[in-house]
Amino acid sequence: MSHTTFNDAHTESLSQADDMVAISTPVCEKDPVKVNLLGLSRPELEVFFESLGEKKFRAGQVMKWIHQFGVTDFAEMTNLAGKLRDKLVQVACIEAPEVVHKQFSQDGTRKWVFRVGDGAGSLVETVLIPAHDKTGERKTLCISSQVGCALDCSFCSTGKQGFQRDLTPAEIIGQLWVANQSYMEDVPVGERTRTVTNVVMMGMGEPLLNFDAVVSSMRIMLDDFAYGMSKRRVTLSTSGVVPMMDRLGEEIDVALAISLHAPNDELRNELVPINKKYPLAELIPAARRYLARDGGLESARKHVTIEYVMLDGVNDSLDHAKQLIQLLHNLPSKINLIPFNPFPHAPYGRSSNNRIKAFQKLVSDAGFVCTIRTTRGDDIDAACGQLVGQVADRTRRAERWKKSVAARQQGEILRTRG
Numbered sequence: 001m002s003h004t005t006f007n008d009a010h011t012e013s014l015s016q017a018d019d020m021v022a023i024s025t026p027v028c029e030k031d032p033v034k035v036n037l038l039g040l041s042r043p044e045l046e047v048f049f050e051s052l053g054e055k056k057f058r059a060g061q062v063m064k065w066i067h068q069f070g071v072t073d074f075a076e077m078t079n080l081a082g083k084l085r086d087k088l089v090q091v092a093c094i095e096a097p098e099v100v101h102k103q104f105s106q107d108g109t110r111k112w113v114f115r116v117g118d119g120a121g122s123l124v125e126t127v128l129i130p131a132h133d134k135t136g137e138r139k140t141l142c143i144s145s146q147v148g149c150a151l152d153c154s155f156c157s158t159g160k161q162g163f164q165r166d167l168t169p170a171e172i173i174g175q176l177w178v179a180n181q182s183y184m185e186d187v188p189v190g191e192r193t194r195t196v197t198n199v200v201m202m203g204m205g206e207p208l209l210n211f212d213a214v215v216s217s218m219r220i221m222l223d224d225f226a227y228g229m230s231k232r233r234v235t236l237s238t239s240g241v242v243p244m245m246d247r248l249g250e251e252i253d254v255a256l257a258i259s260l261h262a263p264n265d266e267l268r269n270e271l272v273p274i275n276k277k278y279p280l281a282e283l284i285p286a287a288r289r290y291l292a293r294d295g296g297l298e299s300a301r302k303h304v305t306i307e308y309v310m311l312d313g314v315n316d317s318l319d320h321a322k323q324l325i326q327l328l329h330n331l332p333s334k335i336n337l338i339p340f341n342p343f344p345h346a347p348y349g350r351s352s353n354n355r356i357k358a359f360q361k362l363v364s365d366a367g368f369v370c371t372i373r374t375t376r377g378d379d380i381d382a383a384c385g386q387l388v389g390q391v392a393d394r395t396r397r398a399e400r401w402k403k404s405v406a407a408r409q410q411g412e413i414l415r416t417r418g
């Protein structure tokens with residue numbers, strides 16, 4: 001595979017090295033003969049500048065303008081020669097996905113809905129949650145990786161929409177760009193700083209099923225010329241796509257979270273159907289392999305985070321807690337209990353606080369760090385997947401699913417009556 005030029009944005013593709021996967025050139029929606037620079041990682045931008053007959057270091061300069069200073073107008077990039085700026089105006093753009101809705105909550109939570117294509121269903125959301133901890137003030141951004149999701153977990157409103165499409169790197173990093181930008185609008189360019197401190201890939205979609213775009217975006221998050229985030233503050237959450245967990249381990253050092261939700265195969269098959277393909281006996285060793293590639297002092301691979309949604313009467317008993325302790329005894333892990341976020345027609349309820357606390361106590365007493373996720377931004381429905389879930393609740397899968405829930409409930413009513 002050879003390096004490409006950017007002469008024909010429609011047909012050419014980018015490749016950083018012979019053994020790397022080609023990424024199709026991202027075009028600007030408003031002017032499709034131009035290249036959108038927003039989603040290009042530094043090696044990709046270097047190829048782009050070389051194709052213009054420029055030196056590679058221009059890539060770092062332009063990345064700073066885009067990601068650190070939030071500048072989209074090439075005319076403002078004062079350390080580039082006038083001729084280069086004119087050239088860039090002709091061949092490139094910096095285009096973030098369109099914000100169709102935003103809500104800023106009293107408690108500091110912010111939420112955006114983006115349109116990423118035609119039609120009512122082509123919406124994704126991003127949530128920013130501020131918090132204080134011993135390391136100071138944190139701003140955590142929950143980013144989406146796909147429109148919808150193919151994996152159909154039974155408690156997840158994104159899954160109920162079905163899968164529509166993968167997001168591009170520009171659409172993924174664009175969510176971070178917009179969130180940072182929202183704190184900079186009134187700040188002079190020279191005084192702008194990067195505000196978001198943490199990213200979690202826990203919005204809509206399964207990030208490991210959009211692997212290349214997600215990894216490329218995470219490289220931009222870690223790049224000092226862009227967001228310069230620490231590896232430990234970028235977390236990928238997966239429902240357990242085992243082969244892609246190994247690939248992730250080979251390609252990038254970021255924190256890993258696993259959506260476990262059940263301590264045995266029988267229950268997990270029901271809640272997280274991908275478990276039928278990659279059962280616990282494969283998932284737990286894959287998590288261990290990921291940690292075994294520990295990249296030294298700064299590595300994000302000291303432990304995995306285990307996410308466990310608390311569903312009333314389904315997976316929240318003390319017996320489940322004991323099974324969980326047994327399952328994880330050999331895996332360096334921190335456990336995060338997530339109170340279930342109800343959505344219209346959901347077949348589950350949220351466990352009571354007492355039940356969640358009793359579960360937490362048992363797991364903590366066994367020596368695990370076990371936290372309960374606090375819900376924030378309730379006044380703006382800022383739970384991952386919720387608002388878009390309501391907007392896009394019209395797909396065929398959602399209809400089928402609603403009918404099956406209704407039929408099941410009807411059956412239960414009849415049984416109780418009988």
Ligand code: SAH
Pocket residue numbers: 155156157201202203204205206207237238239258259307309338339340341342343384385
């Ligand atoms: N697909 C990935 C990442 C997106 S989901 C994954 O499954 O890990 C992000 C997290 O939100 C997952 O842990 C998921 O299980 C959880 N989640 C989904 N729907 C939820 C709901 N209704 N209430 C609470 N947590 C939910």
Ligand code: SF4
Pocket residue numbers: 149150151152153156157158159160203204205206239259
């Ligand atoms: Fe997809 Fe994650 Fe929702 Fe499961 S929990 S359907 S993997 S987004």
